[in-house]
Amino acid sequence: MIFNMIVNGDDCRIAISGEIDERGAEELKKRFREVQSSQCRRVTIDFKGISHIGSAGIGKLLVLYKDLAVRGAALQLVNVSRTIYRLLCEMKLNAIFSISEATNQPGGNVCGTAGH
Amino acid sequence: MDLVYITSGLAFFSLFPLAWALSRLERPVLPWTWLGLSGVFLGASQWLDLLREVLQASPGLAIVSFISSVLASVCLLGFGWLSLRRLPVPRFGVKECLLLALTGLAGIATGLPSIQVAVLHALRWPGAWLFAVSMGRLITHKACRSRPLVAAAAGLWFALLLMGWQAQSLREAVWTKPVAWFLPASEALFPGLALAGGLITVAGLWRHYWSEYGWRPQQEASASIALCRDRMLSALLVLAGLLAWLGANSAERTHIHEEYEELAQQAVFTTSFLDPELPWRLAQRDNFVASPDYQTLKNWCRQVCGNIPNIRLVSLSARQEGRWFYLVDSAPLDAPEYSPPGSRFPEMKPDYLPKEAGAKVFISGPYAGNQGLRVTASVRLAGTKRFKEGGSEIFVHLDSDAAEITRTGAWARLPILVILILVDLLIIGGFVYGRRTRLDALAQALELERSRRQESAIARIAASSTIASGDLKASAGEVTRLAADILRASRAGVWLGSLENGQFQCLALYQTATGTFVDAPALNSRDYPKYFETLALGRTVNASDVWSDPRLVEFRESYFKPQGVKSLLDSPIILEGKLAGVLCVEQTGVVRKWMEDEFRFAAELAEAMARALLSARHKQMEDALLESEKRLTEIINFLPDPTFIIDRDKKVAYWNRAMELITGVPAEQMIGKGDCAYSLPFYGHRRPILIDLVSLSDEEFERGYLEVKREGDSIYAESFIPCLGANGAILWGAARMLKDSEGRFTGAIESVRDVSTRRRMEYALRSAHDELEQRVKERTYELATTNARLRAEISDRLEAEERLRDSNRLLGGMLDGIPDIVGFQLPDHTIIRYNRAGYQALGLTHEAAQGRKCHELMGEAEPCKGCASALACVEKRVVSIDRFVPRFGCYMECRSNPVLDESGQVTVVIEQMRDITERKRNEDALRQAHDELEQRVQERTAELGATNRSLTALLKQQEVNIDLAQQVLALIDSYPPRHTALPGGLNLFITSYYFPCHAAGGDHCFVRNLGGPGHRRTMLSLKDQSGHEVGCVLRSIMTDLIHSSLLQERETPSLEQVMGRLNDEICASDLFAEGDFFTSINVEIEHAPLALRFLSTGHPPFLLLRQTAVLSLPGEHDAGANLPAGMLGNQTLSVGCQPLYPGDKLIFFTDGLLEVPCEQGHTTLTSAQLRDQVEEILRLAPRAGISQICRALLQTLGHLNSSWMQAAQRDDIAMLGVEIELESEILEDVIRPENAETLNQHALRLYKQIAREWKDHGVENPDERLRLVLEETLLNAWRHGNRAQPGRSITLRRRYGNDAQLEVSDEGMGFNAQTIYDPTAFENLVKPSGRGLFIIRMLADEVQWNGKGNVITLYFDRHPLPPGLKKGGEARKNRIELWRPVGGHGET
CATH class of the missing domain: 3.60.40.10 (PPM-type phosphatase domain)
Known part of the structure; x- marks a missing residue:
């Protein structure tokens, strides 16, 4: 799994590539600590390179969300593939952070609330 | 006993052993046996004559003796005849026959008047002549041709020999004939000349022998030498015979002279007392018979005759002036031998007795007289005065009977004859013995010399580079030249061919005489079957005399005669058990007997020629092999696939151009290298590669390859080669063992092909193919259903047509039953048909109405104004017009119904005309009633509207969710x-x-x-x-x-x-x-x-x-x-x-x-x-x-x-x-993850495996459904079921029916799925865990647990409906079961 983080003031953009299975979730957890320490206000995670995410990976996202929400930061997921997008919507996670589907896919969609 | 007969007989008999000895000579030229037989018959004749005398002239013995003499003559004739025929040149021809006849006639002439003698002479003279001629030819042929002196001497010798042989007959004949001079010649001159001629001939022959052969003691015992020796021997024998004859004659004459010398002395004594003048005086008288001197002389003669024993007659004669006169003799006047005095002797030549003889006694005879064989001793009286003065000579003649003298003289001949026999025996014996010994020694020496020369020749030919080079022409030339030289043959040739095609071509024919090669015609085996049959059996054809060999009868006229071949030695050239040619050694001119070593030498030369043939074939094969190798190299280099070949020592033998390109290693650097050097360009280090696998089976090694397949001696495999290209390459390789004709390993060959691109394309193609197959399947299904639909339509159409027909019939019946006028017309008003009511109303038949215009039938020239049919055609709808129809005189409702086709065009107009007179009336009444009703409705509508408005308000209050x-x-x-x-x-x-x-x-x-x-x-x-x-x-x-x-x-x-x-x-x-x-x-x-x-x-x-x-x-x-x-x-x-x-x-x-x-x-x-x-x-x-x-x-x-x-x-x-x-096959896997890492690896591996199974079974969307479900299920089983304990197993079972079934079981205690919270509930949204089951339920079509809760069974629809199409069924997520389940278990 490749984890790239670009901090630009209050904005932090994270590009993740690979598969987030059980092992990847642990790696994600470690890398998310960097995000915490960056004190960004708006965290955007680019899901373009993520082909698979399991429940553990989703759990780590929610941990990050809670940590960000504590200090008033927002989390949004962009360029989410259709399959992961449907999964997250079925879980109603779009109710707590913004999830936007990848635009190169037909019928791309943006749903969910902005921020928290 | 008459010893003459005995000795003569012995002499003749001795001819037989001599002839026998001569016939036993090696290669006798003359038929000596015939001569021997003539001697036997002659000897028999002599002894029969002897016997006849002993038995007192028995006529029978005389006849037998005569017959024996005739037979002897015949044998002599035969000897001469055959001799002349066998002598090489010239043959017995016309000339010889003429001369033979002449000698026969001469013999007859000399034998007349005696028939017996004439017959004998007739046989003896030709025989003797033939003998002499044959001997002469034998002796003088070739040997004396270039020596005129020798030839002349030989000729003279044999002429004299002939005449000398017949001297006695001639002498006797001459004595009675007027050829008087012959006798002295036959007595002395001829024998002397014959002797001289014989000596010269022998000397010349000897010199010829010595000059031609003698100085070369190693010369072969050829026919020439044998002939020369025969000539020598014959000449010696004849000479010996001549000498013996002359010696015998001389001995006989000496004996007779000695016998008569005594008589002569007595005669001289008696004449001493005779008055010498008396005979002269008597001779002077004319009639001296009456003279007393005559009587005196007569008495004297009688007295002398009585006093000398064995004197039969004493006579006196005188020679005067060259003429002889008879004077007186002792015979009585009445005796037959009496001759009157003064009679002359004309046959007596003047020089009968020499003049100055003195008292010498002259002996004449024996000669045949009137009274038998006689001998006369003549003595000249001492000279008289008258004689001295040139007057007459007086001789005293004493005649005696020669029989006794000749008999005693024969004794004198006997020693000579015995000596002759002994000499002949010695000559012959010594010659034969010496010849044999000499020939044996010479043959041995010659054989040694031949062997040496042959061995030298064989060694030379064995080491000949020409033979080994395979140059057939040069080899044939060398072999033939060698054969002709070593075998001393006239010609030698080589023919090559085969019995299959029957043709044998002459490769070389060497002529010794000219030292050149000449052309020769080809031989066809079908023309010479006996000859080739012998050769095919591997036998040498050796013919000393080609004319007498039955195997060569086919060649006589066509080859031997024109070429002059006399002897032949042909050795077959055998190659691989078959006749491949023949080495021919020929001898022209003379017949030749081939020796054993010559057979072997010819066979060796034939063997050398066979080796040359083999070398030629080997050379051809080598050339072909070189060509093949060159072609193989070119082919291998031409191959587009990289290919290399190793030999039996596993060293590189071939490294083609494509291999150079792919590896970058030139062939020169690789060829000859072993120790797996060929693996370096591929792997970077030395190791066995695919080509090594052909000769060994190593499973461990094979595992390093992909898709290894063995077929016999070939092996095919794919492998990733790291050292090729930037990122390595996938090579497909094929290797095969190379074996020789006996199945032994000789090497191996490997070809490789870069299939990297192909593999990638294959994968893409496979994916596209699968997709296409799916589309094809769907399309096929569509087409099948379409076809079924079409078939159903066709069936329906047929049914419809049938129904249409029924309908038409029904329609026809219905139409005819309709009281209204119903007509069918085209858009241009052309009538098709009417119903019965129409025809009745119009008063027309169907045929009268069909095809006419509607308005015509109505009595109008043009269509009616406002024609309903026209209007219906224009507006394409049903038009109904009420009008008054004058034709019928009433109001008619004209209702036209246009029938449209698929394109919307009017095809037929159905016009219905109804009498509406009554209706019109009713309509009026109805209209009136309607107006009244409308009024009432308006009133009522207003009432209902108010009611509706109140109901709507009520519904809104109670809307249904x-x-x-x-x-x-x-x-x-x-x-x-x-x-x-x-x-x-x-x-x-x-x-x-x-x-x-x-x-x-x-x-x-x-x-x-x-x-x-x-x-x-x-x-x-x-x-x-x-x-x-x-x-x-x-x-x-x-x-x-x-x-x-x-x-x-x-x-x-x-x-x-x-x-x-x-x-x-x-x-x-x-x-x-x-x-x-x-x-x-x-x-x-x-x-x-x-x-x-x-x-x-x-x-x-x-x-x-x-x-x-x-x-x-x-x-x-x-x-x-x-x-x-x-x-x-x-x-x-x-x-x-x-x-x-x-x-x-x-x-x-x-x-x-x-x-x-x-x-x-x-x-x-x-x-x-x-x-x-x-x-x-x-x-x-x-x-x-x-x-x-x-x-x-x-x-x-x-x-x-x-x-x-x-x-x-x-x-x-x-x-x-x-x-x-039905229960389908269960696929099962068991894993025992040690930790989360290994669990992850198992999950990934199982996902790929099960995804392949899904694909194989046609289950869609594994990516979207299977991966996540499998992960969550395994994670739950490991973490919650097995409590993450290492060594505990998790079992996965799969089954494929309508759904894809996945069952995961762990070794845990299980759980109650009802107790798991809903992660989508608001209070649970931000919880980091607890979503696994939700995901499983969301993605699987059905989830079941066993009663314990440690086995979860998931079902996946093979063909889930696309999102957006599936409606309803959302309540399946509801976990509440209102009704008590029976039979199923778990959650749905």
Whole structure:
């Protein structure tokens, strides 16, 4: 799994590539600590390179969300593939952070609330 | 006894052993045996004569003796004749015959008047002549040709020999004939000359021998030498014979002289006392007979005759002036020998006795006289005065009988003859012995010399580079030259060919005389079968005399005669057991006997020629091999695939250009290298590669290759080669062992091919192929269904045509029954036909009216103004015009109905004319009444409007929540269990499709597993509420609520009882208004035994699919068919029964499915048509599961093609598919993860494996469904089930039926799935865990647990509906079970 983080003031953009299975979730957890320490206000995670995410990976996202929400930061997921997008919507996670589907896919969609 | 006969006989007899000895000489030229035989007969003749004398002249013996002499002469003739024929040149010809005849005649002449003598002479003279001539030719042939002196001497010698042989006969003949001079010649001169000639001839022969052969003692014992020696021997023998004859004659004459010398002395003594003048005086007288001197002399003669013994006659004669006179003799006057005095002797030559002889005695004879053989001694008297003065000479002659003298003289001959015999024996014996010894020694020496020369020649030919070079022409030249030189033959040649084609071509023919090669014609084996037959057997043809060899009879005229061949030595050239040619050694001119070593030498030369042939073939083969190797190298270099070859020592033998290109290693650097040097360019280090695998089997090594395949001595494999290209390459290699003709390993060959690009393309192609196959499958299915539809259309069309015909007939009958005038016309008013009423009204027949214009029949020239038909054609609608028709004199309603074709053009106009006179009247009355009514309606409408407005306000206050109603219905119906276990390992699979046309439709169904152990059954009910208004969902709720309640009763009633009670309740319910009803199909599937009970209430029949047959149940009036429910209460409902079998499938549907084609503008399907569709699907895919069949049916009908079609959906579509599934194969894997890392690896591996299985079984979307489910399931089993303990196992089982089934079991205690919270609840949204089950439930079509909770079974629809198409069924996520489950377990 490749984890790239670009901090630009209050904005932090994270590009993740690979598969987030059980092992990847642990790696994600470690890398998310960097995000915490960056004190960004708006965290955007680019899901373009993520082909698979399991429940553990989703759990780590929610941990990050809670940590960000504590200090008033927002989390949004962009360029989410259709399959992961449907999964997250079925879980109603779009109710707590913004999830936007990848635009190169037909019928791309943006749903969910902005921020928290 | 007469010793002359004895000695003569012995001498003649001695000829036989001599001749025998000569005939035993090696290569005798003359037929000596004949000479020997002549000697035998001659000897016999002599001894017979002797015997005849002894026996006193027996006539018989005389005859036998004569015959013997004749035979001897014949043998002598034969000897001469055969000798001349055998002598090489010249042959006995015409000249010889003439001379033979002449000598015969001469012999006869000399023998006359005696017939006996004449006959003997006739035979003896030619024989003697032939003998002499043959001997002369033998001796003088060639030897003396170049020596004139020798030739002349030889000729003289034999001439004299001939004459000398016959000297006695000639002498006797001459004595009585006037050839007087011959006698002295035959006595002395001829023998002397013959002797001289003989000596010269012998000397010349000796000199010839010595000059030609003598100084070369190693010369071969050729025929020339033998002939020369024969000549020498013959000459010596003849000379010896001549000498013996002369010696014998001389001895005989000496003896006679000695005998007569005494007589002569006595004669001299007696003449001493004779008056010498007396004879003279007597001679002077003319008549001296009367003279007393005559008497005195006569008395003296008598006295002398009496005094000298053996004197028979004494006479006196005188020679005067060269003439002889007889004077007196002692014979009485009357004696026959008396001669008168003075008679002359004319035959006596003047020089008969020499003049100055003195007292010498002259002996003449023996000669044949009148009284036998006589000898005369003549003595000259002492000279007288008169004589001295030249007067006469007086001689005294003493005649005696010579018989005794000759007999005694024969004794003198005997020693000479004996000596002659001994000399002959010595000569012959010594010659023969010496010749044999000499010949043997010479032969040995010559043989040694020959052997040495032959061995030298063989060694030279063996070491000859020409033979080894395979140059046949040069080899043949060398062999033939050597053969001719060593064998001293005239010619030697080599012919090569084969018996198969029969032709033998001359490769070389060497002539010794000219030292050059000449051409020779080819030989055809068919022309010389005996000869080639002998050669084919490997035998040498050696013919000393080609004219007498039966094997060469075919060559005589065609070859031997023109070429002059006398002797032949042909040795076959055998190559590989077959005749390949022949080495011919020929001798021309003279016959030659071939020696044993010459056979062997010729065979050796033939063998050398065979080796040359073999060398030529080897050279050809070597050239071919070199050519082949060159071609092989070019071919290998030309191969586009990199190829290399190793030899038996595993060193590189070939490294082609393509290999250089791919490896960058030039061939020069690689060829000859071993120790796996060929692996360096591929792997970077030395190691065995594929080419090494052909000769060894190493499983460990083979594992390093992909797709290893062995076929005999070949091996094929793929491998990743890291050292090729930037990123390595995948090479496909083929290697094969190379073996020789005996199966021994000689090397190996390997070709490789870069298939990297191909593999990539294969993968892409495979993916595209799979996709294409799917499309093809779908398209094929579409086409199949289309074909089925077309066939159905055709069938329908045929039916329609038949119905049309019936319809036409009916129409015709109906038309004729219509009282109105009905006419059919074209748009241009041309009449087609009228009905009976029309023809009657017009008063015309069909034939009179057809084809005429309508207005013509009405009596108008042109169409009526405002013609309804014209107007109908223009407006293309039904036009009705009331008008007054003058033709009929009444008002007619003209109603024209245009019939349009597919393009909308008017084809026919149906015009109906009705008398409306009465109607007109009624219309008027009605119009009036209508006006009145309208008034009343207006008043009433105003009243109703006010009422409606109040009702609308009321409805708004009590609006029905559709979603809530749906959820209630879903709660009541729940989700049909997809899988229910049946006894016997069977599985009841149920899939459902529900597409409401509005937010909530009137179609609803439920499936329940009922009954306890032993009586389990599955209940299925599919209902279709009438109408689609808002209240129908409430009716659905009501209906299923009542139905479910009835099923929950303790004593579950039967199907018909339940339905009967339901029907009664519905009918009694206020919720169902008048006219509300529902159709339903209700079935119970007994689990054991498998059986189906069905009850339909006005519902479309369901389909039973059994193998490829499809049944519609129930039939219209069959058991199970009832009225729709809710229409009539207290019905006695009928139930149908049907046994079920494993593999049976059922399709239940509502009528909305039949209307799907209407979405696309087609007509509604009938149940039968739907059945046909399903049959077609089954025919195309007889093994398809029910879910596949249902999906295919939906696709066929077109409902799944796109979502816009669903916008045109007219009615709810509900379909249930049921199948009695057979147990399918279980695939199982067991893992024992040590930690999360290994669990992850297992999960990834299993995902790939199971994804492949899904693909193989046609299960779609593994990426979206399987990966996540598998991960979560395994994670749960490991973490929660096995408590993350290492060593605990997790088992995965898969089965593929209608669904893909995945079962995961762990070794844990299990859990209760009901206790897991809903992660989508608001309070649980931000919890980081607890979503695994949710994901599993979301992605799997059905999830079940066992009772313990440690085995989870997931079912995945093979063909999930695309998102957006699937409607309804959301309530399956509801975990609340209103009704007590029976038969199924776990959660659905």
